[in-house]
Amino acid sequence: MKENLDLENAIAALDQYGYEKKTSSDLEQARNKPQMIKYIDSLDFNLRRLLILQESVNELVENEKRLLAQQENIQTYKTKIINLSRQFNISYDEVLQVMKQQEANATK
Numbered sequence: 469m470k471e472n473l474d475l476e477n478a479i480a481a482l483d484q485y486g487y488e489k490k491t492s493s494d495l496e497q498a499r500n501k502p503q504m505i506k507y508i509d510s511l512d513f514n515l516r517r518l519l520i521l522q523e524s525v526n527e528l529v530e531n532e533k534r535l536l537a538q539q540e541n542i543q544t545y546k547t548k549i550i551n552l553s554r555q556f557n558i559s560y561d562e563v564l565q566v567m568k569q570q571e572a573n574a575t576k
Contacts, residue, residue, distance in 0.1 A: 498504045513521065553563045 495504075495507050498507045508518075508521070549560060549563050549567075553560050556563070558566075
């Protein structure tokens with residue numbers, strides 16, 4: 469009987485912990501704008517610190533956008549090389565080799 473009570477207490481504690489994690493103002497739990505605002509508001513920053521936070525977030529967002537655009541461009545470039553290899557019935561590496569030769573000839 470004591471084991472059942474201990475088990476029930478453990479389950480209740482885990483349930484409570486899960487509920488608190490869901491309703492906490494922890495940044496890890498913030499998934500939407502109101503939750504983010506609630507978290508940032510809980511930091512109790514003054515205007516100067518909020519402006520620094522805003523500038524930092526803007527830099528991070530711009531960097532992420534740049535990285536995403538770069539990845540998309542690389543993928544597009546790889547797809548074009550694959551299409552060229554199929555079009556001329558040569559391997560991917562052979563296409564790269566021809567491109568290197570063309571670049572070397574262009575710089576002479």
